[in-house]
Amino acid sequence: MPILGEDVERYLKDLRPHRGPVMAEMEAIAECDGVPIVHWETGRLLAAICRAMDPVVLEVGTAIGYSTLHMAEQVRRGRVVTLERDAARAAQARDYLARAGVADRVEIVEGDARETIPAVEGPFDLLFVDATKTEYREYVELARPKLRDRALLVVDNLLMGGDVAAPPGTSTRWPDDSLDSARALNSELIAGRGWLGCVLPVGDGVGVAALL
Numbered sequence: 258m259p260i261l262g263e264d265v266e267r268y269l270k271d272l273r274p275h276r277g278p279v280m281a282e283m284e285a286i287a288e289c290d291g292v293p294i295v296h297w298e299t300g301r302l303l304a305a306i307c308r309a310m311d312p313v314v315l316e317v318g319t320a321i322g323y324s325t326l327h328m329a330e331q332v333r334r335g336r337v338v339t340l341e342r343d344a345a346r347a348a349q350a351r352d353y354l355a356r357a358g359v360a361d362r363v364e365i366v367e368g369d370a371r372e373t374i375p376a377v378e379g380p381f382d383l384l385f386v387d388a389t390k391t392e393y394r395e396y397v398e399l400a401r402p403k404l405r406d407r408a409l410l411v412v413d414n415l416l417m418g419g420d421v422a423a424p425p426g427t428s429t430r431w432p433d434d435s436l437d438s439a440r441a442l443n444s445e446l447i448a449g450r451g452w453l454g455c456v457l458p459v460g461d462g463v464g465v466a467a468l469l
């Protein structure tokens with residue numbers, strides 16, 4: 258469900274520029290196979306951040322590498338370390354990223370991120386979180402010691418199609434435990450507990466926060 262009105266959603270969608278062949282194929286495959294990838298606007302937000310910061314990125318949740326490609330296309334001295342527990346998806350991502358010509362800037366680490374984060378080599382300038390919603394806090398806590406002092410955190414699906422704002426007892430598309438997890442993180446990012454952050458109505462709701 259769009260978090261913006263349908264008219265605004267359609268208006269923004271119509272403004273999207275032409276994508277390269279590999280990115281377009283990833284979007285088509287994701288749609289056809291039901292792979293959950295970020296909205297194009299979220300990918301573009303990540304791309305703009307990567308263009309400006311040229312960061313070393315830690316991404317939790319690769320899937321087929323769509324958000325990874327948005328970021329990897331923009332880094333030069335930076336790189337993207339991306340974590341995925343599903344071996345088949347990691348293999349798809351590896352193939353797409355090689356075909357898109359960015360494989361040399363991306364390291365795909367297979368396994369459960371809760372086990373692989375402690376072993377990845379930082380420091381990281383940007384942490385992008387987009388895997389199991391109930392595990393978000395754990396990823397952030399595990400990654401925190403590997404972040405640079407002024408690192409940026411970006412988190413997807415924090416508005417969950419608007420479900421986070423649903424009154425108690427309302428039927429929602431997202432399960433209660435995912436909603437609880439998103440609501441807790443939203444308060445934490447906005448209240449400034451360790452982060453200077455906000456939640457933007459981009460895509461499915463994107464948290465953007467700097468480490469305090």
Ligand SMILES: C[S@@+](CC[C@H](N)C(=O)[O-])C[C@H]1O[C@@H](n2cnc3c(N)ncnc32)[C@H](O)[C@@H]1O
Binds near residue numbers: 319323324340
């Ligand atoms: C929403 S998709 C990621 C989409 C991707 N960021 C994109 O926009 O192209 C979430 C991915 O996280 C992976 N995932 C979920 N829990 C994980 C975990 N604990 N460790 C590693 N990967 C995980 C899933 O297998 C899935 O492919």
